[in-house]
Amino acid sequence: MNVISLSDMTVFYGPVRGVSGVSLTVGEGEIVALIGAIGAGRSTVLKAISGLVKPREGELVFRGDDLRRIAPATRVRRGLVQVPEGRRIFPSLTVRENLELAGFGVGGGRAQRRERLQAVLERFPLLGDHLPRLAGMLSGGEQQVLAIARGMMAEPKLLMVDEPSLGLAPQMVESVYDLLVQIASEGTAVLLVEQNVTLAFEITNRAYVLQQGEVVLSGPSSELADDPRVVAAYLGRAAASPAAGS
Amino acid sequence: MARNRSALIALAALAAAAILPETGQGNYVMSIAVQIEILMCLVLGLNFVVGYAGMLDLGFAAFFAIGAYMTGLLSVDLHWPILATIPPAVGAALLGAVFVGLPTLRLRSDYLAVVTLGFGEIIQEVVTNLNQTGGPEGISGIPPLRIGGLVVTTNDGYYNVFLVLVLVFVAVSFRVRHSRLGRAWLAIREDEDTAQAMGIKVRRFKLYAYMAGSVFGSITGSLYGSAFIAIAPPSFGFNESLLVVMAVSIGGIGSIWGGLLGAGIVVAFPEVFRQFAQARLLVFGVVLVLIMVLRPQGVWPETGLGLDRAARVVAQFRGRRGEAVAARHRAAGVERTP
Numbered sequence: 001m002n003v004i005s006l007s008d009m010t011v012f013y014g015p016v017r018g019v020s021g022v023s024l025t026v027g028e029g030e031i032v033a034l035i036g037a038i039g040a041g042r043s044t045v046l047k048a049i050s051g052l053v054k055p056r057e058g059e060l061v062f063r064g065d066d067l068r069r070i071a072p073a074t075r076v077r078r079g080l081v082q083v084p085e086g087r088r089i090f091p092s093l094t095v096r097e098n099l100e101l102a103g104f105g106v107g108g109g110r111a112q113r114r115e116r117l118q119a120v121l122e123r124f125p126l127l128g129d130h131l132p133r134l135a136g137m138l139s140g141g142e143q144q145v146l147a148i149a150r151g152m153m154a155e156p157k158l159l160m161v162d163e164p165s166l167g168l169a170p171q172m173v174e175s176v177y178d179l180l181v182q183i184a185s186e187g188t189a190v191l192l193v194e195q196n197v198t199l200a201f202e203i204t205n206r207a208y209v210l211q212q213g214e215v216v217l218s219g220p221s222s223e224l225a226d227d228p229r230v231v232a233a234y235l236g237r238a239a240a241s242p243a244a245g246s
Numbered sequence: 247m248a249r250n251r252s253a254l255i256a257l258a259a260l261a262a263a264a265i266l267p268e269t270g271q272g273n274y275v276m277s278i279a280v281q282i283e284i285l286m287c288l289v290l291g292l293n294f295v296v297g298y299a300g301m302l303d304l305g306f307a308a309f310f311a312i313g314a315y316m317t318g319l320l321s322v323d324l325h326w327p328i329l330a331t332i333p334p335a336v337g338a339a340l341l342g343a344v345f346v347g348l349p350t351l352r353l354r355s356d357y358l359a360v361v362t363l364g365f366g367e368i369i370q371e372v373v374t375n376l377n378q379t380g381g382p383e384g385i386s387g388i389p390p391l392r393i394g395g396l397v398v399t400t401n402d403g404y405y406n407v408f409l410v411l412v413l414v415f416v417a418v419s420f421r422v423r424h425s426r427l428g429r430a431w432l433a434i435r436e437d438e439d440t441a442q443a444m445g446i447k448v449r450r451f452k453l454y455a456y457m458a459g460s461v462f463g464s465i466t467g468s469l470y471g472s473a474f475i476a477i478a479p480p481s482f483g484f485n486e487s488l489l490v491v492m493a494v495s496i497g498g499i500g501s502i503w504g505g506l507l508g509a510g511i512v513v514a515f516p517e518v519f520r521q522f523a524q525a526r527l528l529v530f531g532v533v534l535v536l537i538m539v540l541r542p543q544g545v546w547p548e549t550g551l552g553l554d555r556a557a558r559v560v561a562q563f564r565g566r567r568g569e570a571v572a573a574r575h576r577a578a579g580v581e582r583t584p
Binding site for chain 1: 426429430432433436437439440441442443444445446447548549
């Protein structure tokens, strides 16, 4: 079953077109990559799903419900959770406070919230040692783990992760990706937005390639990995022309 | 560790404050002390808004005024006891907070500051021009505070009353800071968009901050009226609002201890500088600028006094590498020393 499905979505920022005619689905337990160069519209798609921008056209269905008229906070409560680009943790709050904030909209009593925290700490043992520390004092990789853990606190059905590899050491990227694979294997749908194509293709089932606000390619990641058109989408049409010409 | 040290210093200051009336200070010192306490109470109120939720409020004196005038009117015209006037005063302030907050809290930073500035001015204009509030002359003959059989009439008495109020406000502030409410406010202050993405209803929580501030402000105003017997519009103008903002930022935005220290600095320094005669406000201004240049995060910021960092600098200066490293580790919260 599709956890989220976008069809023919168009978003405008004032007179400027952000994305147009984007269709995309992510199923339960699936990791899907959304890739593209800077400015291709990746973040716009995420914002539209989270409700931070209103699409002008198109449908947005989350687990069978039309999402278009649902407020962002309510979307979070229903399990539509975003791990923002640049991690965006709260640096002058402690790690524990960051985590506690995350389950904010989800509700439940004190005991339930504590249980949720325990469950997340079991999955991310690294954070357990750092609970009383200020989140700003963690290393970049630890902060990224915290950002994902914070996302998991909200018990997501769909976890959207925006460029988790940004500014991380390669080793750290791998362990962050392992986390995502593990999260997906437990049934959560994961939508991964990346610039780092090679890495993204390695862990995802399928991928969509955005170029200038439109989906130009989509399919199983293993097939796309060798497709020269992916490179073209990144480097512009000029790079594609030799291949097209030959 | 830094937190424990902060608490120790604060406790020592509290002990000193508690015995101050017993040390036989003159009326002058005691009245300055009462002024400091009143500003401390206001600072703790504004701290919810500016310190925790990160919204600039330039009209905080409005809530102070609402409290003082409600108490003045009810106690002088209707002969209510002072304590009984506090609930209606708080109620009126809450109404004011909601009235201003609902339409304006979608604004951010600068725009919000302008609106709150306007609100402060409006309240001052209203009490200046309304016959019922005594016009420019204000209200006089506000009766003393009675608690059970105890009637507070002396300066020392009000000093103790406000000391208790400061303590209660500090306790509430700490409690709230470490609650869900406090965490939500800090999240909004740090990153409004992410806070919203976490599922925090940003506008609602901003309104809560505004309301919490108005409660502290109006209670302080009520007792202020009783302590000073007479109240008049000039005490509730932009200057007063600015003084509170100044104390908060000099002390360290969001820091409870810092705010208290800031209140002390803002009230006491102009008095200390009396030896400079006419130049005293100039000297005061220069000192304020110096403080902000040397410690832009405030004298006593949220993250602690930074004594660990100071120790590190000193140790490095003396060339003791080992101690410098140890101090750095302590500052970073690492227990192990190399």
